[in-house]
Amino acid sequence: MRKFTNILLIASFMVMLGSCKGFLDQKPDNIYNSDEVFGDEVMIKSVLANLYGRVNYGINLNDSYSFTYIDEAAKMDGGPDNLHTYSDALWRVYDYGFVRNCNQFLQSLAETRALTDEQKKPYEGEVRFLRAWCYFNMIRGLGGVPLMGDEVYSYNRPEDVLAYTKARATEAESYNYVIDECEAAYNLMKGDKTTHSARANKWTARILEARAAIYAASLAKYNNLLTTPIQTSGHEVGIPAELASEYYNMALTAAKDVIENSPYVIQDNDPDKGKNFYNAICIKDNNTEVMWAHDYYYPGSTVSFSNANIPSQYKDDIDNSYAGPVLNLVEMFEPLDTDEPGKGAPFKTKNADGSYVFYNSCSEPFDDRDPRLYGTVLYPGGTFRGTACELQAGQLNLVNGQWTLNVGELGSRANDDILTSMNGPKHSNQQYVNKTGFFFRKFLDESPGSSMRNGARSTMWWPYFRISEAYTIACEASFELGSNADAVKYINVVRKRAGVQDLSAITFENIVHENAVEFAFEFHRWWDLKRWRLSHVIFDGDATSSIARNRCLWPYKVVAPGNEHNGQWVFVEDEYFMYPNAHYFQMRNYYNFISDDWMNKNRLLVRNPYQ
Amino acid sequence: MKKIIIKTAAFATLIAGLSACGYDNFNEPESTLKGSIQYNGQNVRVKGTGNTIQLQLYQxxxxxxxxxxIYVDQDGNFSTKLFNGDYKLVTKDKNGPWVNNRDTIEVKVKGNTSITVNVTPYFIISNPTCSLNGSSGSASFNIEQVVSSTTISYGYVIVGHTSLIDEQNNDAAFQIPASYLHTGSNTIPVTLTSEQQSSLKALYDRYKKISVRMSIRSTEASESNYSEIINLTL
Structure with a gap:
């Protein structure tokens, strides 16, 4: 027994000694220190690629539900969505991890000898732009945020923590920081176009500068027009009204520079205006429109948007019809033949006496609208992958001299004709069926196999900035600065490409309208309505409001042999049954709440209004 | 010797095991803090759904x-279970239909405790009545303006089949423009379409109850002042 113990002791000593030789102290081969990474340009680029991959905040082509929060689109999948109020943390960004990584990049870049000072400049500009973009996404949700500068903080002992905590800058200072950083990045970067616009150049920085300035300007103006402006005592929220014109001027200068000097031009090379608009936003090759996008490629980086939302008729896999546009958006697109250009109009479905309005084809009401509708929404009879999209809720039959609506199962037939088409729309709580009467077209990929669940999927890009935004910003800034003639000049460039009538004079409502239809689904409207302080007016929670409630429009084919209307189409408008509640945007939704968790970590933070 | 070691070890483990049970487990809180939001001794009625009106307790x-x-119900009452101790109660910023007041109320919770949170509402709606005869009806109520500087943004007459109704949750809500409303007694005529009439009748037949409530929104507030709930007899 004792002998055994001795052997055990000796053995354990040996093990302890052996470990000293470094057997377990191998240097990991998958962790690199700063000198190793920044000693090589290829490695520097891969760090940069990581940063680019992390800034797609908000609506995302891999998250189709994110398209359904406002009056642009709605979920069709499964049962009703009781969405009513908005979360205090919706689209809240507080990405100081990203800011720190940018600062680490900048510090290491300054130290490296792998690049000359001249070679370093564009990299520095790119990262400062990305950091400004991250701050911009924080600021538009939260108001003023702590501005951490360029320092890379390191932790040695608990007392250090107090030194890293910073109070929130004012909302105006925060926007100024973004604007100044963009200005600096603009001067550091080159102006050449990049492959698929996936990397920023000096013009990307310039257009972000314009967008930040127009946000700050409209906040300064429209917040102070509220009965009780939203503000905190330290102005962490609330930009003084007197700064508005200065910001409008900044926005105009930056936007004009982009329009006059950048290599991007409004894409207008297809005589089919609707198709041209789709191509300008959704086709990467020879694109002159998109200034910066989150690009996707196969293999490795693809999106699920087409897989989720493709009409059943074209599907390559099981999934389809997850969400679709609502009538609220569709009727914003103005009629081509109108006395009031720059304004949407409802569809005429009933005559004054209550009888149906008959249309010659299922696409007739939509074909006469702003061609951007074709490029944005796949409507009944619209062409996708070379064939017409079938959307038919049912038939209108003549029964005992009375017009009667009949509906059936998906893909059913009656009276030697289609009763309900295989796509829908149908009143149902099933998945894979259309319910609003419309499908997405913008961002829906026409290439074969784009809607596979696995495999190829879609490589549709996500544009952050398009050149037409430079025109809408220049238009808005000119309008607010009192130059209606200039505003008209800029907006008509956008409208000419779209294929609608020129405006001769412009109102604030025209600007709101133009932004809504030009940038539908592009994550503009949510922020535009917020900065104009219109969200609580439009999404007022009133269940009887035709604006706050989602609505749908269903096509029915007239099947009544012998009748003069046989073969024509009627449309039925209704409140969208999948959304029993009206959108209700409360005053507190204008700014995200400051998380209690952040407050616990940083005692200097102050809460937002209504919090 | 060996036996003693084993016994000692077993005993020590047992003690360690037992003592651990008391150290990191708490009993659930047993004291109740109840209260109401009042003006001049009367409860201030608010929207009761959607976690709308909140108070915050800090310790x-x-x-x-x-x-x-703490969530406030539509009659202006609230209650919560707490541990005994000293708390600080504050309202949320611009949260309720009253003049914003962020003064801290010190609350000592010991057993069951009651408090009153005094606020200055913009409006008080009193004496609500309503009647319906066929398609024409009326709603009358008294508006008292407490804050002289404020103005009416709009009002609502709200109808529902449960007692939990407000501007957003209801079966029907009729918005009244500010021009129809004034301080003192108001009578608002309501005309129902035949569709509304039949759906109201159907609701009444099904739930045996129709509740009505009025609200007034101040231009300065993000929430409305509400009346008490009354029943409509058909």
């Missing part, structure tokens, strides 16, 4: 400072 002396949220 100092701990590392983390996250508040405990």
């Amino acid at each position: 100092s002396g701990y590392e983390l400072k996250s508040p405990i949220t």
